Amino acid sequence: MINLPPLQQAPNQTDLLVTHEAIHPFVHRTPVLTNRSLNEMTGARLHFKCENFQRIGAFKMRGAASAALRLPTEVRARGLATHSSGNHAQAVACMAQQLEVPAFIVMPHDAPKVKVAAVLDYGAEITYCNNTPEERQAALEEVVKETGAAFIHPFNDYGVVAGQATAAMELLEDTEPVLDILLAPVGGGGLMSGTALAARYFSVGATAWGTEPRNVDDAARSLVSGKIEHNVDNRTVADGLRTNLGECTFSIIHEHVPKIFTVTEEQIVTAMRHTWERMKIIIEPSCAVPLAAIFAYPEAFARKEVGIILTGGNVDVDKLPF
Amino acid sequence: MINLPPLQQAPNQTDLLVTHEAIHPFVHRTPVLTNRSLNEMTGARLHFKCENFQRIGAFKMRGAASAALRLPTEVRARGLATHSSGNHAQAVACMAQQLEVPAFIVMPHDAPKVKVAAVLDYGAEITYCNNTPEERQAALEEVVKETGAAFIHPFNDYGVVAGQATAAMELLEDTEPVLDILLAPVGGGGLMSGTALAARYFSVGATAWGTEPRNVDDAARSLVSGKIEHNVDNRTVADGLRTNLGECTFSIIHEHVPKIFTVTEEQIVTAMRHTWERMKIIIEPSCAVPLAAIFAYPEAFARKEVGIILTGGNVDVDKLPF
Numbered sequence: 001m002i003n004l005p006p007l008q009q010a011p012n013q014t015d016l017l018v019t020h021e022a023i024h025p026f027v028h029r030t031p032v033l034t035n036r037s038l039n040e041m042t043g044a045r046l047h048f049k050c051e052n053f054q055r056i057g058a059f060k061m062r063g064a065a066s067a068a069l070r071l072p073t074e075v076r077a078r079g080l081a082t083h084s085s086g087n088h089a090q091a092v093a094c095m096a097q098q099l100e101v102p103a104f105i106v107m108p109h110d111a112p113k114v115k116v117a118a119v120l121d122y123g124a125e126i127t128y129c130n131n132t133p134e135e136r137q138a139a140l141e142e143v144v145k146e147t148g149a150a151f152i153h154p155f156n157d158y159g160v161v162a163g164q165a166t167a168a169m170e171l172l173e174d175t176e177p178v179l180d181i182l183l184a185p186v187g188g189g190g191l192m193s194g195t196a197l198a199a200r201y202f203s204v205g206a207t208a209w210g211t212e213p214r215n216v217d218d219a220a221r222s223l224v225s226g227k228i229e230h231n232v233d234n235r236t237v238a239d240g241l242r243t244n245l246g247e248c249t250f251s252i253i254h255e256h257v258p259k260i261f262t263v264t265e266e267q268i269v270t271a272m273r274h275t276w277e278r279m280k281i282i283i284e285p286s287c288a289v290p291l292a293a294i295f296a297y298p299e300a301f302a303r304k305e306v307g308i309i310l311t312g313g314n315v316d317v318d319k320l321p322f
Numbered sequence: 323m324i325n326l327p328p329l330q331q332a333p334n335q336t337d338l339l340v341t342h343e344a345i346h347p348f349v350h351r352t353p354v355l356t357n358r359s360l361n362e363m364t365g366a367r368l369h370f371k372c373e374n375f376q377r378i379g380a381f382k383m384r385g386a387a388s389a390a391l392r393l394p395t396e397v398r399a400r401g402l403a404t405h406s407s408g409n410h411a412q413a414v415a416c417m418a419q420q421l422e423v424p425a426f427i428v429m430p431h432d433a434p435k436v437k438v439a440a441v442l443d444y445g446a447e448i449t450y451c452n453n454t455p456e457e458r459q460a461a462l463e464e465v466v467k468e469t470g471a472a473f474i475h476p477f478n479d480y481g482v483v484a485g486q487a488t489a490a491m492e493l494l495e496d497t498e499p500v501l502d503i504l505l506a507p508v509g510g511g512g513l514m515s516g517t518a519l520a521a522r523y524f525s526v527g528a529t530a531w532g533t534e535p536r537n538v539d540d541a542a543r544s545l546v547s548g549k550i551e552h553n554v555d556n557r558t559v560a561d562g563l564r565t566n567l568g569e570c571t572f573s574i575i576h577e578h579v580p581k582i583f584t585v586t587e588e589q590i591v592t593a594m595r596h597t598w599e600r601m602k603i604i605i606e607p608s609c610a611v612p613l614a615a616i617f618a619y620p621e622a623f624a625r626k627e628v629g630i631i632l633t634g635g636n637v638d639v640d641k642l643p644f
Contacts (some may be wrong), residue, residue: 031353033375052602053355273639280374280635282602313602317595317644 007158052313064091066163079149093122155188156246165194189249196256210260240286329480374635386413388485401471415444477510478568487516511571518578532582562608
């Protein structure tokens with residue numbers, strides 16, 4: 001079994017190459033799609049890295065794989081733990097199943113049934129708690145104490161960041177024209193950090209820009225103020241992007257991401273619908289934020305070769321926002 | 323400009339190769355996707371040729387291109403005509419736009435607005451008529467008489483069949499394991515005929531099987547009776563498959579397709595939903611019929627390498643059947 005060295009600081013070029021090689025058996029190499037209609041509508045040339053086709057339906061698989069492979073063998077054997085009601089929970093559960101170790105997931109009582117079922121399908125054990133940050137944290141600490149399992153943070157972990165970077169690495173490798181811009185949405189910042197590092201180490205001068213719902217624009221404000229800002233109200237259709245940055249991800253984003261575009265709820269839903277109708281692929285609302293930014297700020301993208309990480313496609317088709 | 327020779331009989335191997343080469347500038351080479359979940363659920367190994375990603379969102383683009391390129395230059399210059407309220411209308415309109423010739427489309431008054439808008443977007447001229455076969459035919463004849471445009475039949479045309487065959491040719495070329503079975507849905511039989519000929523000429527012994535909604539099982543009954551059967555009632559969620567076979571397509575299917583599986587409405591909707599949820603791609607109900615057959619007759623597909631033509635993704639996301 002592979003053991004990657006733990007990362008005490010932002011991954012460098014070699015760390016990313018080694019990570020990409022190591023996680024390869026546990027993740028899919030997803031395709032890059034283009035679309036004539038969306039190119040015509042935006043005036044840019046768009047290259048979509050389809051992480052909605054990734055295992056568990058989202059890029060989170062990459063970070064979970066990278067972090068789990070960095071645990072010493074004897075620690076890993078006790079199992080993987082996390083708290084999440086979203087894609088990260090499925091990613092940790094799926095990775096544990098692949099490694100044949102236990103998974104312990106803390107989820108709120110009111111988590112969507114479909115998410116609960118998916119996590120159970122991977123053989124994970126669920127601990128339910130009330131849906132407040134304090135109770136989730138307390139429940140997780142209790143689980144870790146009881147089981148000895150290793151906590152895998154959803155984003156504030158350099159190992160997770162190294163895993164998320166591999167999506168942009170593959171996008172750069174699989175795109176024929178030289179990309180001018182890489183776009184990703186920003187939630188906790190794991191994907192954004194990884195994407196920025198991939199641009200830094202593996203592109204010929206591509207800029208990594210962030211995109212964020214205006215309703216939860218903590219990262220955009222953090223870039224301006226130079227410290228981690230928080231959201232007072234976190235209502236947005238892009239439910240994967242409600243989180244604030246962590247210390248690890250903020251430090252990388254602050255250094256490597258020059259700009260974060262923000263978009264309205266309506267722009268997000270419209271971009272999601274355009275993607276469904278023109279590309280015939282299913283993406284979740286959070287995933288539509290980069291395309292929404294291209295429509296909202298066309299002058300920034302006109303005639304540019306733009307790489308977009310499509311983050312995930314886990315949406316309840318009975319509860320669409322349009 | 324390319325001119326292909328007209329086809330007076332079923333296309334042979336050379337005809338298909340020449341057609342594939344000729345239509346290449348007018349159509350996309352669509353990807354072949356696989357899906358671990360659906361493989362596990364069915365016990366087969368499935369290879370999906372994603373014609374839902376084709377130009378105009380459906381395989382019909384291929385047949386329209388092939389037929390149009392077979393028209394003598396002076397005929398083609400007068401324009402392309404057809405009657406259709408579905409994907410074939412968009413395909414003819416899109417091909418005419420690419421050839422820079424006029425398109426004349428006869429559509430019923432009550433055609434979905436989204437289909438009308440798509441045809442108009444390609445610069446076609448629409449003639450509206452009442453929604454009966456007789457009035458559509460009369461309106462078409464009037465248009466052809468007035469404009470001198472060439473009628474492109476949606477399926478009963480060896481040129482159209484040759485175009486539709488190219489989807490399966492690419493699927494066979496782009497799939498690493500040797501395919502045992504090719505599956506397509508049967509409406510008018512253009513795609514099914516082409517798929518069967520591709521299997522005959524370009525595979526190492528793959529069998530082409532048809533799949534059809536039980537509610538409109540005219541093709542399955544035609545195979546049994548040895549003559550073209552008709553549907554009395556054509557109510558099905560798979561609205562692209564209501565048509566009966568034509569002489570050209572029946573003769574090819576009768577010779578080259580040993581079996582047509584039929585499936586219920588519920589099986590179609592379930593397979594459509596599985597495809598959306600597991601593959602994260604949008605397919606229309608007609609497109610789900612082959613996968614529905616695999617779920618319905620698992621013993622016929624167990625452990626087989628199965629190629630499936632995903633025919634199209636043009637669905638109104640405001641009116642889903644689930």
